[in-house]
Amino acid sequence: xxxxxxxxxxLGNIRGDVLAGLVVALALIPEAIAFxxxxxxxxxxGLYASFCIAVITAFVGGRPGMISAATxxxxxxxxxxxxxxxxxxxxxxTLLTGVxxxxxxYLKLGSLMSFxxxxxxxxxxxxxxxxxxxxxxxxxxxxxxxxxxMTAGGxxxxxxxxYLPVIGKSLPSPLVCIIVxxxxxxxxxxxxxxxxxxxxxxxxxxxxxxxxxxxxxxxxKIIAPYSIPLAVVGMLESLMTATxxxxxxxxxxxxxxECKGQGLANIGAGLLGGMAGCAMIGQxxxxxxxxxRGRLSTLIAGSFLLIMVVFLDEWISKIxxxxxxxxxxxxxxxxxxxxxxxxxxxxxxxxxxVMVATxxxxxxxxxxxxxxxxxxxxxxxxxxxxxxxFMYVESELDxxxxxxxxRVIGQxxxxxxxxxxxAFDFKEAVDKVVIDLHRAHFWDITSVTALDKAVIKFRREGxxxxxIGMNEATATIVDRFGIHxxxxxxxxxxxxx
Amino acid sequence: MNTNTNRVLAxxxxxxxxxxxxxxxxxIAQRVDAPLKLLHVIDHHPETAATLDLSGNxxxxxxxxxxxxxxxxxxxxxxxxxxxxxxxLQAAKDRVIQAGIADPDSNQRHGSLVExxxxxEESIRVLVIGIRGKAHENRPDKIGAKLESxxxxxxxxxxxxxxxxxxxxxxxxAYDGSKATEKAIDMVAISPLYKGLTCHLVNVSKDDAATEQxxxxxxxxxxxxxxxxxxxxxxxxxxxxxxxxYQDKHDIDMIVMGAFSHTRLHDLLxxxxxxxxxxxxxxxxxxxx
Numbered sequence: 001x002x003x004x005x006x007x008x009x010x011l012g013n014i015r016g017d018v019l020a021g022l023v024v025a026l027a028l029i030p031e032a033i034a035f036x037x038x039x040x041x042x043x044x045x046g047l048y049a050s051f052c053i054a055v056i057t058a059f060v061g062g063r064p065g066m067i068s069a070a071t072x073x074x075x076x077x078x079x080x081x082x083x084x085x086x087x088x089x090x091x092x093x094t095l096l097t098g099v100x101x102x103x104x105x106y107l108k109l110g111s112l113m114s115f116x117x118x119x120x121x122x123x124x125x126x127x128x129x130x131x132x133x134x135x136x137x138x139x140x141x142x143x144x145x146x147x148x149x150m151t152a153g154g155x156x157x158x159x160x161x162x163y164l165p166v167i168g169k170s171l172p173s174p175l176v177c178i179i180v181x182x183x184x185x186x187x188x189x190x191x192x193x194x195x196x197x198x199x200x201x202x203x204x205x206x207x208x209x210x211x212x213x214x215x216x217x218x219x220x221k222i223i224a225p226y227s228i229p230l231a232v233v234g235m236l237e238s239l240m241t242a243t244x245x246x247x248x249x250x251x252x253x254x255x256x257x258e259c260k261g262q263g264l265a266n267i268g269a270g271l272l273g274g275m276a277g278c279a280m281i282g283q284x285x286x287x288x289x290x291x292x293r294g295r296l297s298t299l300i301a302g303s304f305l306l307i308m309v310v311f312l313d314e315w316i317s318k319i320x321x322x323x324x325x326x327x328x329x330x331x332x333x334x335x336x337x338x339x340x341x342x343x344x345x346x347x348x349x350x351x352x353x354v355m356v357a358t359x360x361x362x363x364x365x366x367x368x369x370x371x372x373x374x375x376x377x378x379x380x381x382x383x384x385x386x387x388x389x390f391m392y393v394e395s396e397l398d399x400x401x402x403x404x405x406x407r408v409i410g411q412x413x414x415x416x417x418x419x420x421x422x423a424f425d426f427k428e429a430v431d432k433v434v435i436d437l438h439r440a441h442f443w444d445i446t447s448v449t450a451l452d453k454a455v456i457k458f459r460r461e462g463x464x465x466x467x468i469g470m471n472e473a474t475a476t477i478v479d480r481f482g483i484h485x486x487x488x489x490x491x492x493x494x495x496x497x
Numbered sequence: 498m499n500t501n502t503n504r505v506l507a508x509x510x511x512x513x514x515x516x517x518x519x520x521x522x523x524x525i526a527q528r529v530d531a532p533l534k535l536l537h538v539i540d541h542h543p544e545t546a547a548t549l550d551l552s553g554n555x556x557x558x559x560x561x562x563x564x565x566x567x568x569x570x571x572x573x574x575x576x577x578x579x580x581x582x583x584x585x586l587q588a589a590k591d592r593v594i595q596a597g598i599a600d601p602d603s604n605q606r607h608g609s610l611v612e613x614x615x616x617x618e619e620s621i622r623v624l625v626i627g628i629r630g631k632a633h634e635n636r637p638d639k640i641g642a643k644l645e646s647x648x649x650x651x652x653x654x655x656x657x658x659x660x661x662x663x664x665x666x667x668x669x670x671a672y673d674g675s676k677a678t679e680k681a682i683d684m685v686a687i688s689p690l691y692k693g694l695t696c697h698l699v700n701v702s703k704d705d706a707a708t709e710q711x712x713x714x715x716x717x718x719x720x721x722x723x724x725x726x727x728x729x730x731x732x733x734x735x736x737x738x739x740x741x742x743y744q745d746k747h748d749i750d751m752i753v754m755g756a757f758s759h760t761r762l763h764d765l766l767x768x769x770x771x772x773x774x775x776x777x778x779x780x781x782x783x784x785x786x
Contacts, residue, residue, distance in 0.1 A: 012544030023553040162552035172553030248564055251543040285555055289563050291546035334555025
C-alpha cells in the first residue's frame, strides 16, 4: 500500500512538476543550511536530511505535491540534544522519531487532527512563521552594515524581480537573489559570513551509517524525550500542510499514509546521516504556485538539491549568509497567515484567544507541540462553555396539591451541572417535586451526580420526588458512544430539540 | 438485470461516435423496454497544473491569493465544460427522441469516467460507449485509454460502438465453452434483445468431440428460449482473426462475447483476446461480464 501510487500522480504533470521541483530545491537549501546551524550541526546534516526526506516522501507520502525536508520546526526541538550528547544521538533520535511516526500511522492517529480546530492551525502557522523569522536574527545582529544592505537588497530582488516583463515569471527570483548577492560579495570581496564559514558541506553522496550509540536503556532514556515531541510536531506540521495543499489543489490526501511516509523518511534520514524533518508549509505553497502537483515535483526537488550541493559545493560555500537570510525571510512572510490578522476583528473573541495563545506558547517555548496542546485545550474549554449555555429549567406550581414541577431542557454535563442545581428552589415548602427530564440530556457522571444531589436535597426538605423521563435523559451517557447518525436515533437522544 | 428501473446508459463525449452511441442505445432501450439515460462526464485533471508561475516567491497573503487564483481558473474552465456538456446532452436527447425514445434521462457528472460509472453501476442495465473518445478521435489504431479499465471494473453488459448505426439483424456469439461464455449464452437466451435475430454461434478450437457437445448444449439452450434463429459454425486458426473473417463473410452486425476473464498480469504477458477483438472487429461488440 505504502508504495502504491497512481500513474497520474507521477506522470500527470511532468513539465509543471519538473520546473516546480527545480524552483523548490532552491528554497529548500536555505532552510536546511540555516536550521542545521541552529540545531548545532554541520549544514551537510540538514542537506542530506532534506534530500532523503524529500525523495522518500515522494514515493511513500500520502499527499502528492507536498514538500518535506529538514525543517525549522524540528531543528528547534533538537538543540539541547546536540549540545549535550552530540550528533550520533541526534541520528538515533531521528530513527526513533521515524518509528514512532510509523506506529502512529498504523494506529490511525492522523484522524486525531479533527480535534485541532481552525484557529489552532492558524496559530501554529503564524507561530512557525515567527520562529523562522526569529531564527534569522542571529545572522543580523552584531554585523556590519553590508549585511543589512545585502539582506534588504536580496528581499528587494525577491519581491520586485517577478514584475520584470518576460524573464520575471520564468526565472525564480530567489535564485536571482542568491546569484546576484554572491556575485556582489565575490566582486567586492566583502568580509561577510558565507555558507562555507558555517561548517562542513556535503562533498559526496550520502552513505549508510548506523548511529554510533550504545543500544541500551540509557540511550533510549536520552533520546525518547526528544523523539516524542519531534514525532508529534513532525506529524502536526505535515498534516496541516497536507490540509493546506488539499485546499489549494482541491484534491484529497491520505493522512495516515502521510504519517507512515514521514516516519519512513525520517528513518531513511537517520540512516544516511541526516536530521529529522517534516513537511514545510512555505516550500509546499511555492511548489503549488510554481505549478507542481505530482509526486515527481517532490522527487525532483530532493534530487536536484543533492546534485547542486554535491557538485556545486565550491560555489555554494561562497554564498553569503545574507542571501539565505533574505530567502528565509521570504519563506517566513509567505508562511504567515495574513488573513488571520485581517479577520481578527470579525472572528469571535474565543477564536482569537485560541489563535493568539497558540502563537505565544510556541514562541515562548520554541516547541510547536506545546502550542498546539494549549490551543486544543483552550478551544475545547471554550466549546464546553458554549454548549453549557444550552440549558434552562422552567417550573410551575400546582398550589392546590402543593406540587412543584420542574422541566429541564438542554445539555447537562460537567460544566453546566452547577447551573442545573442552582435552578432548583430548595427552600420552597412543597409536598411533592416532579422533575421532568424528557428533554434533558445527561452527558457524563458529573451531571448524574448533580441530579442525585438535587433529589436528596428535596427529600431532606420533606418533599416526595418523582423523576419522569429518566431513561431518555440518561440515554446519552453511553460511553463508547453508539453512533447516533440515523434521524430516529438522534430524535431519541436529542428529542425535542 | 431484469428489473425495469435499470437503465440503458449511453456515455457521450462529443466525439464522432457519439451519434452512433445514441442510436445503438436507443435501439437497445426500445427492444428491452428499459429507460434510457444519457451520461456526460466532465473529467477534471487535478493532477495537472493550470497555471505556471516560476517566480518562486511567496509574500504576505500568498496562500489566500493562490487559492483565489486557482479557484478562479478552475471555475472558468469548469463552467465552459459544463456548458459544452449541456449542449452535447441536448443534441443527444433530441436524437434519441427522434429514434422513438419517449423520455430519455440525461445526467452530467464531475470526476473521472471510470469512477462515475462505478458509482452508477447499480442502475445500469446495459452500458453503451464509443470505442474511443475525443482524445483518440483520429487514431483508428487506438482504443480509448479508459475503455479497458471500464470494462474490467463494471460487471454489466457493455456495448462497445465502433461504427455508425445499423440495426443488427445477424449477430455472432463467440463461444469457447468457458464459464464466462456459458453465462453469456444464458443471458442471450433470456433477454428480449435478441428475439427475432439470426444468431451465429461460432467456436474456434481444435478439439472436435468436446466442442461438438458444448455447441449442441448451447444451441438447445438458445432454441428453448425461442425466437432466436441459430446456426453454428466451427472455425480453425487464431480466434480473433477467424472471428473477424467470419464476421465479414456473413455480414454480422454485432458480436457477443465475454470479456477480460483473465487478470491484467496474464494479459500483459500473453496478450488479451478481448483487446485484440476490440482492435480488429469492425462491428460493435457486446461484452457480457
